[in-house]
Amino acid sequence: MANEMIFKRYEGNPIVTAKDLPSANGIFNSAVLPFEEGYVGVFRVDSQAIEMELHVGWSDDSIHWKIEPDRVRIHSQDPEYVSQGFGYDPRITKIEGAYYVTWCNDYHGPTIGLASTLDFQSFEMICNCFPPFNRNGVLFPRKIQGHYAMLHRPSDNGHTPFGDIYYCTSPDLIHWGKHRHVFGPRGGWQSLKVGAGPVPYEIDEGWLLIYHGVVLTCSGYVYSAGGAILDRDEPWKVLYRTRDYLLSPTELYERVGFVPNVVFPNAMLVDETTRRISLYYGCADTAIGLAYADLDELVAFIKKRSF
DSSP: OOGGGTOEEOTTOOSBOGGGSTTEEEEEEEEEEEETTEEEEEEEEEETTOOEEEEEEEESSSSSOEEOSSOOOEEOSSGGGSOTTBOEEEEEEEETTEEEEEEEEESSSEEEEEEEESSSSOEEEEEEOSSSSEEEEEEOSSOBTTBEEEEEEEOOSSSOSOOOEEEEEESSSSOOEEEEEEEOOOSGGGSSEEEEOSOOEEETTEEEEEEEEEEEETTEEEEEEEEEEEOSSOTTSEEEEBSSOSBOSOSHHHHSSSSSSBEEEEEEEEETTTTEEEEEEEETTTEEEEEEEEHHHHHHHHHHTBO
């Protein structure tokens, strides 16, 4: 089974570009999920001032999106604690009827901001989960062993030349600890750093995780997407992890852009009836692409082509 058969790009890619918001320089690395009768998203918008903002977007079909012109405003009892509207690479997790947004927030350096919402109109700041520097905070969609759980990647203040994925837990979404190493770089396309992608999806074998890996080439960084299966009860234990990438920059819109050669998986929808996965990914830090895969084929591929 060749890996190009696993994810098939949507023929209308990219599905979201800067043309969808007049003030945008690029729209990419964003989070989407079903909401009410349609779909909602929190989008990374880099403005024409090259400032990173979060904007809400709406869709009837999960493909065509209307992005709100005003950036997200997050309410906080302590206004010094949150950079209003600033942020990048959001994820959205639904847990017990509430929606939680994690994003890379600026609090004296990049850290993981966490806010809750019920309607995507009003957002309440919960905390900055870690001291700077940190990126790629992704909440699991349910408690594990009675605690909230998150994947994250310690970082630095620049274009991090390293990166391992860690797992941690919290009793209340505020106090985070018990950090455990999940996995770090390996050879080839993921030899420099790795980071969690979309919210993990629970399958019979454990947790399906799509992640990004980076290699430094003579022409710069190249970001690709891979897959792993983590233990259900102890998600820091890796059962399988792909040696081959699942998706890598091959199309023009993935290779040419504000940051070239980037496929950055950020959100995933799973149709439990058809078993179809819809993967949303950032393209060259400029636009959003969409690719489809069959869930069972993907799991089989990860098992077969694992380290």
